[in-house]
Amino acid sequence: MTDTSGQLSKERTNVGVIGGGAWGTALAMHAAAMGHDTIIWAREKEVAESINDPAVKENTTYLQGYKVPEALRASNDIKAVVAHAEILLMVIPTPFVAATMSTIRDSLRPEQIIVSCTKGILNDTLETVNQILTRVVPETLHGQLAYLSGPSFAAEVAQGMPTAVTIASKSDTVAARVQLLLSTPRFRCYRTTDVEGVELGGALKNVLALACGISDGLNFGCNGRAALITRGLSEMTRLAVALGAHPLTMGGLAGMGDLVLTCTGDLSRNRTVGIRLGKGEKLKDIIDSMKAVAEGVLTSRSAHQLAQKLNVECPIIAGIYKVIHENADARAVVSETMSRELRAEVDPELFEAAARQR
Ligand SMILES: NC(=O)c1ccc[n+]([C@@H]2O[C@H](COP(=O)([O-])OP(=O)(O)OC[C@H]3O[C@@H](n4cnc5c(N)ncnc54)[C@H](O)[C@@H]3O)[C@@H](O)[C@H]2O)c1
């Protein structure tokens, strides 16, 4: 494929990437390949060393096999990365967002844009990343927050494969700026002001990917997987709308797009965890064998608790919660879910509302 990166915008800026996992690395590779002066903060010394070493130029810990651009630098000094950046991509797994961002709270500048690329819902507080960031970063920066989500496996972005994502911000100006700074002919960014929809789509699809993995691990076939994706999207939409999202966002890249990718793509860590569970491995053994984070494991608890709290019917999410956190037998959970009271596919009230709008 011809490299046409950078045809859309000529503007080049300083990018800082907070988080040296697979996705942080792929996004840093993308930004550096575009010509942005990019530094990635990695928590682990060996990650920064392997990215910086001219003989290696690779994140051998989290994204092995993909050479990073010569120009990409890595650092273990998070404050130096913040000082460098006009735009900060935050790519920290959800459980570590608050602690990591607290360490740089006082180093952030009001004109900086912070783009969360993280997909999860915190346990206990049940906060989305947007809620964590508005709690942790100074108020002067709240209008500068944006969220990048959508179907995007790190390994494919690292290879420059065509990818489309969504950038959400309460400020359309901020979303448009991030969109322009990150879009290339291989990496197309859309934009929206529906922060809740984009965040919840990205977080909840991980729970459904676990479900599809379990189903595939049990050899339950293609019919079952399609049913899980479709009914899963209904649950995601009901829950996200109850939390303030726009329903149409759930049919877009951050909702259905990422749901389909993660429920069917073999690169998904969440789907892989599900497959291994379905084949009979213990969750602890699976987690212990992985360096990467499968966000759906913890988000399944948060999503189930949010559904209960808001009284939103989410039987698949409830079933995954039982399998993951209560050690329930997956076959029994499937049988129980399929034997629930029979119902209309779409809530009749929704049909009536749609008819009234015609
Ligand atoms: N990998 C992908 O394809 C992909 C794509 C889109 C979104 N995401 C999302 O990006 C986020 C980050 O995932 P990733 O794939 O970059 O990471 P990863 O799973 O490859 O690696 C784990 C990351 O967690 C960090 N970490 C571990 N303990 C930590 C601690 N105590 N404090 C701070 N950081 C700690 C590690 O340094 C490493 O950067 C997740 O929310 C994930 O869902 C991932």
Ligand SMILES: O=P(O)(O)OC[C@H](O)CO
């Ligand atoms: O590998 P997963 O399951 O964490 O999914 C990665 C991305 O979120 C896909 O868009």
